[in-house]
Amino acid sequence: MRVRPASPQWLDRPARELLAQRLQEAVRRARAGAGTRGGASATGEALAAVTVGVARGIDPTAVVVASRDADEPWYALEQPDRDGTALATLGCVRALEASGPDRFETVASAWRMLAADAVSDPPEGPAGAGLVAVGGFAFAPGGGTSPVWSGFAPASLHVPRIAFARRGRDVRLTVAALCTPDDDPDQLLAAIEARLERLVAAPALPLLDPAPAGRYRVVSAMPPEHYEGAVARATERIRAGELEKVVLAREVQVHAPVAHDAGAVFGALREGFPGCYVYAVGRGEATFLGATPELLVRREGERASTVALAGSTRRSADPAVDDHLGEALLRSDKDRGEQAIVTRRIARALRPHSVWVTAAPEPVVVRVANIQHLATPIRAQLSKPLAAVRLVDLLHPTPAVGGEPFATAERLIPQLEGFDRGWYAGPVGWIDTGGDGEFCVALRCALLRGPIAHLYAGVGVVRDSDPASELAETEIKLQALLPVLAG
Numbered sequence: 001m002r003v004r005p006a007s008p009q010w011l012d013r014p015a016r017e018l019l020a021q022r023l024q025e026a027v028r029r030a031r032a033g034a035g036t037r038g039g040a041s042a043t044g045e046a047l048a049a050v051t052v053g054v055a056r057g058i059d060p061t062a063v064v065v066a067s068r069d070a071d072e073p074w075y076a077l078e079q080p081d082r083d084g085t086a087l088a089t090l091g092c093v094r095a096l097e098a099s100g101p102d103r104f105e106t107v108a109s110a111w112r113m114l115a116a117d118a119v120s121d122p123p124e125g126p127a128g129a130g131l132v133a134v135g136g137f138a139f140a141p142g143g144g145t146s147p148v149w150s151g152f153a154p155a156s157l158h159v160p161r162i163a164f165a166r167r168g169r170d171v172r173l174t175v176a177a178l179c180t181p182d183d184d185p186d187q188l189l190a191a192i193e194a195r196l197e198r199l200v201a202a203p204a205l206p207l208l209d210p211a212p213a214g215r216y217r218v219v220s221a222m223p224p225e226h227y228e229g230a231v232a233r234a235t236e237r238i239r240a241g242e243l244e245k246v247v248l249a250r251e252v253q254v255h256a257p258v259a260h261d262a263g264a265v266f267g268a269l270r271e272g273f274p275g276c277y278v279y280a281v282g283r284g285e286a287t288f289l290g291a292t293p294e295l296l297v298r299r300e301g302e303r304a305s306t307v308a309l310a311g312s313t314r315r316s317a318d319p320a321v322d323d324h325l326g327e328a329l330l331r332s333d334k335d336r337g338e339q340a341i342v343t344r345r346i347a348r349a350l351r352p353h354s355v356w357v358t359a360a361p362e363p364v365v366v367r368v369a370n371i372q373h374l375a376t377p378i379r380a381q382l383s384k385p386l387a388a389v390r391l392v393d394l395l396h397p398t399p400a401v402g403g404e405p406f407a408t409a410e411r412l413i414p415q416l417e418g419f420d421r422g423w424y425a426g427p428v429g430w431i432d433t434g435g436d437g438e439f440c441v442a443l444r445c446a447l448l449r450g451p452i453a454h455l456y457a458g459v460g461v462v463r464d465s466d467p468a469s470e471l472a473e474t475e476i477k478l479q480a481l482l483p484v485l486a487g
Contacts, residue, residue: 060164065263066202091161103155104393126167151283205267214257249458290445311335388437
């Protein structure tokens with residue numbers, strides 16, 4: 001049942017008046033043709049936004065999923081175990097897109113110009129509250145060009161019309177508009193209010209159908225033997241001294257009798273993986289979503305945090321066996337070596353831009369629902385205020401999803417995999433007007449497009465990798481989504 005927000009409405013009178021003033025100022029700046037700081041209005045546009053607190057019981061992603069119009073862009077990033085941290089957005093007032101090797105810098109510069117001249121509240125409250133740009137990046141500079149990835153540019157950040165940010169019981173709503181010289185502030189305000197009127201204060205996300213009708217088919221995009229052969233060829237190149245490590249992925253498809261329900265799948269993932277970053281990016285009829293344990297970077301002022309994640313094993317329902325598997329992972333020379341490669345690369349990338357970089361002396365075992373990983377937390381004190389997207393540019397891709405050295409792995413990956421990764425293993429996240437932000441690595445993921453779900457999973461291949469074992473590891477990782485999507 002659709003539930004209307006209780007009175008008062010989403011914006012009370014003071015917030016509405018403040019938004020009206022900001023819209024007038026943003027239109028004035030756009031008409032002036034040059035920002036007070038050489039900002040975005042030099043191109044004839046300026047952002048206006050207002051942020052308010054809303055009822056504590058609001059579920060940001062549930063509101064966005066229930067309120068979304070057909071083909072309306074949406075985004076969500078949650079980490080339930082981190083005090084209910086959530087950011088969910090709806091609509092797009094400005095798209096920042098690019099491709100090629102400079103794609104990160106292109107969208108970072110475009111956002112910096114927009115943010116510099118925006119008329120909005122300063123970032124405060126839950127992470128992501130206020131004016132933000134949300135979205136993600138393909139793994140490769142020109143990735144996502146195959147038809148299945150239509151709508152997902154190699155670099156794509158959206159400035160949303162509506163955004164909800166939550167931490168604990170603190171929930172903030174931000175509404176935004178892009179103003180141009182020809183805009184009427186009163187009409188812009190009316191359009192925002194009309195969209196807010198159609199928001200649905202849904203108490204929860206939809207549930208998966210407990211008894212789906214029809215037949216589900218799970219098929220590998222390429223035969224499993226192809227993947228084993230790719231691993232074997234990769235180990236030959238590694239033993240020949242061409243590189244230390246390369247990550248190889250495979251695609252599995254789930255064909256359903258009806259269209260996959262992205263909201264229900266997201267709900268199942270956040271219920272089953274509360275310690276992970278559960279994310280969704282909806283573009284047109286397609287949604288890219290998943291539950292990843294891997295943080296690429298979090299920027300909070302002059303501090304940057306990340307995690308080197310590499311090496312994995314299965315879980316067991318028997319606690320004693322589960323502990324034994326974790327201990328074996330900690331003692332595995334292969335997995336420890338793979339972990340060290342990732343840690344060294346991340347620290348090396350951060351060091352020229354930092355006062356100090358510190359990594360935990362020993363990796364720890366991180367357990368999620370169906371798999372265990374080796375993880376090394378890494379922190380840095382930045383020597384200059386690099387914005388979150390610039391840090392993403394420095395770190396992506398880590399050897400956990402690419403290889404070492406990456407210049408060699410970059411050429412080898414498409415040759416051996418034989419498909420377009422799109423946004424698989426790319427960064428997904430957000431950045432605010434102060435340059436703070438958070439990006440995770442898009443793993444344990446699927447691209448939903450109508451009745452077909454494209455699932456992706458990869459493993460790190462090193463000198464001692466066994467093709468059959470690596471294939472089995474991809475099966476473990478695919479189990480994050482297969483039970484949810486295959487009925």
